Amino acid sequence: MDEADPRELQSLQYYLNEYGQQAEVLSRQLEMLEQQRLESLASIESLQSLGAAQGGTVLLPLGGGVSVQVQVPDPDSVLVAIGAGVTVGRTNAEAVSFLEDRARELEASEKKLSETIERIRGQMNEIAARLDAAYRSQVPGR
Template sequence: MDEADPRELQSLQYYLNEYGQQAEVFARQLEMLEQQRLESLAAVETLQSLGSAEDGTVLLPLGGGVSVRVQVPDPDSVLVAIGAGVTVGRSSAGAVSYLEDRARELEASEKKLSETIEKIRAQMNDLAARLDAAYRQQQPAPGR
């Protein structure tokens, strides 16, 4: 059996490393999308419960585990950040609709990204198998 070309081994290893890095980047992007989707869904829950709060008092998180009680004078009028530093006034129902649409879009993006990650992992498995076969080719046969 012929020995594997060292350049081929180096090339396979290079591509395997590159695919691994791409998969890591996409996995981090997937985590960010999931976090944004969960934040949108949490905001929907909060907006839906805001109108039912007795006397309009809610807890406002300040960060670091600290919250304050605040009264919301008009729970049906909210401000929604729509991107690029632009914020628009919407009704609570309009904001809920916007956030639900956004959550669906994020979920679709997550699905596409997951499919891409799976394709990369399949390519990595193929490369790893080829690399393993090439290394085995270099091993001397027992009894030589």
């Protein structure tokens, strides 16, 4: 590579920065999806153990490390938020099935997002290599 065009270097640096910002935003989205998936799995575990609770008594976390013991009169009847502020009554088994479906969907979304992040990082590596080569060509004696 002969003398590098300063405009090309500036353009490459701009693209590198933009891709970096995109990768950061997508990584945060990936973390949120993972947290939602883990919450779904924890809810499944809680629902499955609800029916096995002795005397229908369970611990209800209130926050700040505080819990209370409560009696669940009908552990087979639960409320499920299905989105857009809508909550519906379901059986325990239906709620577990709903959450398992949600966890699978979140996992698929995570996979697609991870692939996109990897593509962006690959493009970033290519741009960084081009920038490095362009800067090296400008240093005398190399």
